[in-house]
Amino acid sequence: MARTNELRLITRVTQMYYLEGLKQAQISAILNISQATISRLLKRAVDENIVRITINVPRGTFPDLETGLRERFGLKEAIVAECGEDREESILSAIGDAAAHFLSTTLNDREVIGISSWSASLLRMVDSLPPLKRVKAARVVQILGGMGNPSVQVHATHLTTRLAQLTGAQPQLLSAPGVASSIEARRALLDDSFVQATMDEFRDVSLALVGIGAVEPSRMLATSGNVFTPEELQELKDSGAEGDICLRFFAADGTPVRTPLDDRVISISLDELKGADRVVGIAGGARKDRAIKAALLGGYVDILITDKFTAGRLLGEPAGT
Amino acid sequence: MARTNELRLITRVTQMYYLEGLKQAQISAILNISQATISRLLKRAVDENIVRITINVPRGTFPDLETGLRERFGLKEAIVAECGEDREESILSAIGDAAAHFLSTTLNDREVIGISSWSASLLRMVDSLPPLKRVKAARVVQILGGMGNPSVQVHATHLTTRLAQLTGAQPQLLSAPGVASSIEARRALLDDSFVQATMDEFRDVSLALVGIGAVEPSRMLATSGNVFTPEELQELKDSGAEGDICLRFFAADGTPVRTPLDDRVISISLDELKGADRVVGIAGGARKDRAIKAALLGGYVDILITDKFTAGRLLGEPAGT
DNA sequence: TGGCGGACTGAATTTTTATTCATTACTGGA
DNA sequence: TCCAGTAATGAATAAAAATTCAGTCCGCCA
Numbered sequence: 168m169a170r171t172n173e174l175r176l177i178t179r180v181t182q183m184y185y186l187e188g189l190k191q192a193q194i195s196a197i198l199n200i201s202q203a204t205i206s207r208l209l210k211r212a213v214d215e216n217i218v219r220i221t222i223n224v225p226r227g228t229f230p231d232l233e234t235g236l237r238e239r240f241g242l243k244e245a246i247v248a249e250c251g252e253d254r255e256e257s258i259l260s261a262i263g264d265a266a267a268h269f270l271s272t273t274l275n276d277r278e279v280i281g282i283s284s285w286s287a288s289l290l291r292m293v294d295s296l297p298p299l300k301r302v303k304a305a306r307v308v309q310i311l312g313g314m315g316n317p318s319v320q321v322h323a324t325h326l327t328t329r330l331a332q333l334t335g336a337q338p339q340l341l342s343a344p345g346v347a348s349s350i351e352a353r354r355a356l357l358d359d360s361f362v363q364a365t366m367d368e369f370r371d372v373s374l375a376l377v378g379i380g381a382v383e384p385s386r387m388l389a390t391s392g393n394v395f396t397p398e399e400l401q402e403l404k405d406s407g408a409e410g411d412i413c414l415r416f417f418a419a420d421g422t423p424v425r426t427p428l429d430d431r432v433i434s435i436s437l438d439e440l441k442g443a444d445r446v447v448g449i450a451g452g453a454r455k456d457r458a459i460k461a462a463l464l465g466g467y468v469d470i471l472i473t474d475k476f477t478a479g480r481l482l483g484e485p486a487g488t
Numbered sequence: 489m490a491r492t493n494e495l496r497l498i499t500r501v502t503q504m505y506y507l508e509g510l511k512q513a514q515i516s517a518i519l520n521i522s523q524a525t526i527s528r529l530l531k532r533a534v535d536e537n538i539v540r541i542t543i544n545v546p547r548g549t550f551p552d553l554e555t556g557l558r559e560r561f562g563l564k565e566a567i568v569a570e571c572g573e574d575r576e577e578s579i580l581s582a583i584g585d586a587a588a589h590f591l592s593t594t595l596n597d598r599e600v601i602g603i604s605s606w607s608a609s610l611l612r613m614v615d616s617l618p619p620l621k622r623v624k625a626a627r628v629v630q631i632l633g634g635m636g637n638p639s640v641q642v643h644a645t646h647l648t649t650r651l652a653q654l655t656g657a658q659p660q661l662l663s664a665p666g667v668a669s670s671i672e673a674r675r676a677l678l679d680d681s682f683v684q685a686t687m688d689e690f691r692d693v694s695l696a697l698v699g700i701g702a703v704e705p706s707r708m709l710a711t712s713g714n715v716f717t718p719e720e721l722q723e724l725k726d727s728g729a730e731g732d733i734c735l736r737f738f739a740a741d742g743t744p745v746r747t748p749l750d751d752r753v754i755s756i757s758l759d760e761l762k763g764a765d766r767v768v769g770i771a772g773g774a775r776k777d778r779a780i781k782a783a784l785l786g787g788y789v790d791i792l793i794t795d796k797f798t799a800g801r802l803l804g805e806p807a808g809t
Numbered sequence: 810t811g812g813c814g815g816a817c818t819g820a821a822t823t824t825t826t827a828t829t830c831a832t833t834a835c836t837g838g839a
Numbered sequence: 840t841c842c843a844g845t846a847a848t849g850a851a852t853a854a855a856a857a858t859t860c861a862g863t864c865c866g867c868c869a
Contacts, residue, residue: 228499
């Protein structure tokens with residue numbers, strides 16, 4: 168009885184608040200009940216399940232997969248993009264677009280963006296990036312050298328400068344190959360003051376945008392001048408390397424894999440990467456499943472941007488529609 | 489595409505806010521989006537129907553009937569009580585209880601309560617009134633005289649004093665019969681300074697609690713000493729009187745019905761009544777349908793407390809379960 | 810017949826949210 | 840090409856809501 172009266176009042180308050188859109192103060196005035204009590208009644212309405220708030224998931228968004236990824240891999244955020252078909256091209260388009268949107272909404276001035284210079288996903292992202300509304304970002308730092316092949320060098324440079332341009336930032340190029348021909352060659356390159364200046368910036372990177380590579384010749388790697396010889400690749404595989412970020416390799420469980428190659432790579436180190444506020448991994452496609460999983464397990468990535476098919480596989484679930 | 493990205497973000501924000509219970513500022517920090525924008529995204533979530541808020545109506549409450557009554561009759565509030573069966577006794581119990589709860593939640597100090605002294609509903613209300621939690625109300629004013637029959641006089645007095653006691657207020661009794669035997673008798677009674685003092689308070693009443701009477705001998709009227717003779721009742725009927733509040737009569741369409749009887753009644757007038765901040769009508773039962781409807785049409789009541797059966801009939805709808 | 814703990818309350822205050830404001834960029838038309 | 844109008848943003852602020860606080864009233868137990 169008394170309980171019913173109580174419930175009636177709560178229901179009425181709930182109705183006024185949520186349906187009629189009245190403010191608590193207005194309700195307070197109408198019912199001659201203090202605003203504090205109205206607030207408390209509304210809280211009880213939630214507790215007693217008189218108001219029920221449901222989220223109507225729009226088509227093309229996958230909060231469940233995202234939550235799954237966040238929880239399973241301890242990610243800060245996960246973005247799962249809608250994607251027509253489970254093929255490289257379609258996926259690149261989807262995650263590039265998603266990454267572009269992410270970037271455009273989340274950037275704040277004084278952001279120092281680090282970008283790994285060669286990655287098909289990042290390329291797509293930059294291509295999808297709308298002329299950025301508001302002035303954004305302070306600097307864009309290239310955190311991985313280009314390729315020995317001059318044509319790809321240009322490619323990497325383009326990526327960095329374009330992003331800088333679009334974000335109104337200062338580009339900071341790393342004019343060096345991603346992989347030097349020898350330890351000595353690397354040392355020599357690091358002597359260059361411009362190279363040093365850029366590498367000094369690695370620690371200032373607040374937002375790192377990185378691809379995640381699988382250990383196997385990808386199309387791009389293949390066409391980009393055979394960074395590694397088949398023997399070197401084999402060596403990596405033998406060491407248990409499953410994937411890489413900026414040519415820094417790690418095993419299936421995420422532990423770093425150190426090989427002599429490390430000493431020839433010119434890029435941000437995995438440790439330096441962890442110093443960034445946010446590391447955004449942008450990758451998808453069945454070919455990369457194991458590499459992505461490894462990267463997630465290693466905790467190298469705070470935010471993952473991928474497609475629904477890959478997300479589904481990472482969670483061992485079927486992808487949504 | 490861009491739209492999907494947008495929707496994904498809104499969905500994510502909605503999820504964080506409503507499901508995870510994060511504050512906008514926290515979301516803002518996590519997503520690197522300003523709090524203002526988070527607020528705007530949440531508003532869009534409502535607009536775009538991504539959050540859906542539904543009210544789960546508890547058993548025994550009838551928001552639809554209440555809303556119907558409010559809208560149909562322009563009431564400030566309507567309270568419809570659950571009620572086992574459509575019989576006098578059951579209804580009295582239901583609305584008395586509801587009225588008691590209403591009173592206990594809505595009273596504020598400095599309230600001057602006017603109470604029409606004889607009404608079965610009000611009697612029930614006072615009986616149901618729990619020893620009032622907090623000190624409440626300033627004064628309780630009797631706004632209708634008692635009955636000629638001394639036993640009922642006591643009754644009326646009891647009602648007023650009890651209510652005053654329960655609300656910690658000062659009782660202001662109207663020591664006079666509700667109906668004087670003649671115009672002259674009334675005039676004489678009004679000469680009494682106590683009576684005058686009380687009647688002067690009528691204009692200060694902030695909350696009036698009134699029953700609504702049907703024009704026909706009710707059980708109580710019958711036993712309370714035949715206030716009116718059968719002839720007088722017939723006269724009222726002939727004048728079109730359909731109901732009364734404090735023995736002030738009105739027709740089916742709510743217009744006041746003036747008869748010579750008026751000059752013998754000692755109670756607040758309908759005009760004075762309208763001066764009160766809130767007039768609460770407490771009534772139910774098929775016998776009173778027409779009277780209640782008339783009172784509502786006349787706008788004499790701001791707040792109606794009734795039972796689900798009566799409410800349903802007033803709206804010409806079947807009552808709920 | 811106190812006295813203690815718990816439950817409630819409204820006023821005051823703090824916290825949270827919505828909105829205003831100034832700025833910027835972009836649009837579409839002359 | 841230049842300009843008026845629209846849209847969108849973050850910082851600042853106003854508005855709204857939640858919570859703290861102090862006080863009261865219980866009921867319960869000694």
